[in-house]
Amino acid sequence: MIHKPIQIKNLQLSFPHKTCFDDFTVQIPYGSRIAIIGRNGSGKTTLLKILNGMVEPTSGQVLRAPDVTIGFVPQVIEEFDSLSGGQRLNSAVTRSLSL
Numbered sequence: 001m002i003h004k005p006i007q008i009k010n011l012q013l014s015f016p017h018k019t020c021f022d023d024f025t026v027q028i029p030y031g032s033r034i035a036i037i038g039r040n041g042s043g044k045t046t047l048l049k050i051l052n053g054m055v056e057p058t059s060g061q062v063l064r065a066p067d068v069t070i071g072f073v074p075q076v077i078e079e080f081d082s083l084s085g086g087q088r089l090n091s092a093v094t095r096s097l098s099l
Contacts, residue, residue, distance in 0.1 A: 052070050073096050
C-alpha cells in the first residue's frame with residue numbers, strides 16, 4: 001500500500017484586519033511528526049482547523065487520502081470540570097489519539 005502525503009497547495013486565509021496565509025504550500029510525508037510554531041495570533045490553530053475541515057480557507061486546497069485522520073485538541077478544554085487542567089488535557093489528547 002502506498003501512503004500519500006498531506007498536501008497543502010496555495011493556501012490563503014485572510015480576514016478584513018489581517019492575512020494569516022498567502023500562497024502557503026507544503027507537503028507532509030506519511031508518518032511524519034511535525035511541529036507548528038509561531039507567534040500568538042499567527043494562525044497556528046487556524047491552520048489545524050483548516051486541516052481538520054473546521055475552517056474554510058479563502059483559497060487553496062488541502063489534499064489528503066480519505067483514510068487519513070487528524071486529531072485536534074482545542075486550546076480551551078471545558079469538559080470534565082471535576083478534573084485538573086492537566087488531567088483534562090490528558091483526557092482530550094487520549095481521545096484524539098484513539099480516533
